[in-house]
Amino acid sequence: MDDIDTQLIAALRRDGRAALSDLATTLGITRATVRARIEKLTQAGEIQGFTVLTRADLAQSPVRALTMLGIEGPGMDRIRRQLSGMAEVEAVHATNGKWDLIAQLGTPTLEALDDALRRIRRLDGVATSETSLLLSTSRYSRL
Secondary structure: OOHHHHHHHHHHHHOOOOOHHHHHHHHOOOHHHHHHHHHHHHHOOOOOOOOOOOHHHHHHOOEEEEEEEEEOOOOHHHHHHHHHOOOOEEEEEEOOOOOOEEEEEEEOOHHHHHHHHHHHHOOOOEEEEEEEEOOOOOOOOOO
16 A cells, blocks of 8 residues: 555545545546555455445444453453444454453443443453543544
8 A cells, every 4th residue: 555545545534425536636646546546455455345324323322432341361252252242332342452352332321331331341251341431433434
């Protein structure tokens, strides 16, 4: 990936529906070049997909949070599977540093979030956790 590819991906993140001609003007390249680069990035796996986020997607889970989890013992894969099976868990991220996993949660109410957090903290192997509510989001994407 070169600088143009990086700029193209950034532009698509801002507006995934941008017209090829608008992207070409923004990047100072031709429409054909934009189309070819998008195809190349998709075939190479740099672009994994395109999605639509509707108002209903956000309305179903207006209470959003990130829960950082410290795992003790060898149960990391089991805990990831358990988290992935919970309806409130939108994504599970492996990380480094103080926390082993980060669970991205979405619920309709604070009470539902509290219930989900209680169940997560009871999972065998979860030693410690810290949760932060997401108050606003500048850019939202979902694979």
